[in-house]
Amino acid sequence: MGVVYLARDPIIDRRVALKTLRLDLDPDFAEEFRERFFREAKAAGRLNHPGIVTIHDVGECPDTGLVYIAMEYIKGQDLKKMLGPDRRLHPAEAARIVAEVALALDYAHNLGVVHRDIKPANIILTTDGSPKVMDFGIARLESSNLTVDGQFIGTPNFMSPEQIMGQSVDGRSDLFSLGVVLFNLLTGTRPFPGANMHEVTLKIAKEACPIPSTIVPGLPAAFNPIVLKCLEKEPDRRFQTGAELAEVLGALARALMPRSEDDAGRTAISQAATPKAEPETKSSVLKAIDRLKKIPLPEWVHWNVEGRWAGAVIAACVLVTLVSTVVLGLMVDRGPWPAPSAEAVLGRQWTVKTYWKAQDALARGDVLAAETACLQALHQAPASPGGRALAAKIHRALEAEETILNNRNRVEILVGEGRDFYRQEQYRSAVDRFEEALEIDAGHELAASYLELATERVKENARRRMSRNVPATRTKPASTTQPAKVRPQAVPTPGLVRIHLRFDSPLNSGHLTVMLDGESLEEVPFDFSRKGLLGIKRKGTGAVKRTLIAPSGRHTITIRLSSPQLNAPAESSFNENLLAGSQWSLKTDLPSEKSTPSFSLNRVE
Secondary structure (H helix, E strand, C coil): CEEEEEEEECCCCEEEEEEEEECCCCHHHHHHHHHHHHHHHHHHHCCCCCCECCEEEEEECCCCCEEEEEEECCCEEEHHHHCECCEEECHHHHHHHHHHHHHHHHHHHHCCCCCCCCCHHHEEEECCCCEEECCCCCHHHHCCCECCCCCECCCCCCCCHHHHCCCCCCHHHHHHHHHHHHHHHHHCCCCCCCCCHHHHHHHHHHCCCCCHHHHCCCCCCCHHHHHHHHCCCCHHHCCCCHHHHHHHHHHHHHHHCCCCHHHCCCCCEEECCCCCCCCCCHHHHHHHHHHHHCCCCCCCCCCCCCHHHHHHHHHHHHHHHHHHHHHHHHHCCCCCCCCCCHHHHHHHHHHHHHHHHHHHHHHCCCHHHHHHHHHHHHHHCCCCHHHHHHHHHHHHHHHHHHHHHHHHHHHHHHHHHHHHHHHCCCHHHHHHHHHHHHHHCCCCHHHHHHHHHHHHHHHHHHHHHHHHHCCCCCCCCCCCCCCCCCCCCCCCCCCEEEEEEEEEECCCEEEEEEEECCEEEEEEEEECCEECHHHCEECCCEEEEEEEEEECEEEEEEEEEECCCCCCCEEEEEEEEECCCCEEEEEEECCCCCCCCEEEEEEEC
């Protein structure tokens, strides 16, 4: 919905973050949006707190129709980008950060401003480790989760129950969302996960939050009552103000991690240990032994000495050894040796500190700063093994960042194309774009939301086509003459039938497509992958069950099975007279991956 640019204010020569919003909406809704935008932005512009990103200006470009908001430019990273599967905040640091955010929210709530979209992506950590809350004033607009026709859009993982149910909200709703953030920082998971929006919203509204210490072994149990109180379903049972929450978390943070002066301002992030080198294989050891056997060894020297000379020879050897030891001892330089110069000592200290600086920058995710510091240190000590290993690690991190950036750009292009197709009511093309985007980034919330909407629209269009195929009954006009007696003919009764789709799949993933008279009736994608060790996907099997609704009458039903594990798609067609109210079983049989699929359509009595 919005694009953020790094801009410069020409009047006072300062850098600002410029966020633009385009009103590609219905004219009436756009006018309402514009009024709400300026009203919310003006309210947020009154906020002046060190924990809140300041809003400098708002306006509208009359030529392009863009509305914009100029905000304070902050150097840092948001919590969503900082954290990952192998990086998690220390519990004391998580408590400190959430406590400071709670104080910022308490200040805003006292002025009557509610954020409504607290999540890790809207909390940025500055270079000194201080958190700042972003998007006050426009969060409500961007996270309104409604399209023009009132459909729900967006992933509500961080919403409060009152937001989910469309009730009025106050500051305690922000504290619920902040409790979800705290749970996420402590455990690396969300308290109310789900496969789709319906499941997530149902859990938020009805199910209790899991206990954090049961998810992460070793997590201090003192966090349990705090998190559970934040995530109470009833607002009256939560913390009533951000100051209350900040006081409790601040005391817990100080108790968990006493900090020295050197640690001040740092954010502790735990990182996965570097894997150890694998031991040599048996074959490599045997080869080394063979090479040693081929080295020619000297033969033994035999010196026959008569017995009467043995004592003299031994005494002579001992004497030579003693004299040599004394002479060499006198030749040793016993000092004083010249001390290294002050410049050399300072150079070594600077090199070591620069290596530490590079390691710290890499640990907090600032790869560019780590690369600069490492190159400076290698210039002074190019043969350092530790420096070369660190440089290789930084190089891999840069390649990973480049890959992530390319994937992110590709996902944004696909989502943009999918949204364009969705607006043009080309829902099938929109589904293809959103599915491709989710193959690259399975956690992209906007793509997942639009995919669900576009899929529903495809199904709705299919149902409309089916309803148009149902023959309408005609009323025969009254006749003044007596009709001839003829034998009554059977007239098909219009109605609907149920088709039960069933497939016990040995395949990991694929698509089942059912067509009615050449038109798509239903597309059923399936994926039975499971997450294994370290989050790596493992193949699985499962059952596909779906009940389809079709119009009665004689129709040609076609079923097609496609999968990456099959050499080619398989399909079969059946021409049947589907009587109104009847039920049918459409079954796919595939004993194994290498077998040939078979299909059957039978009426269920």
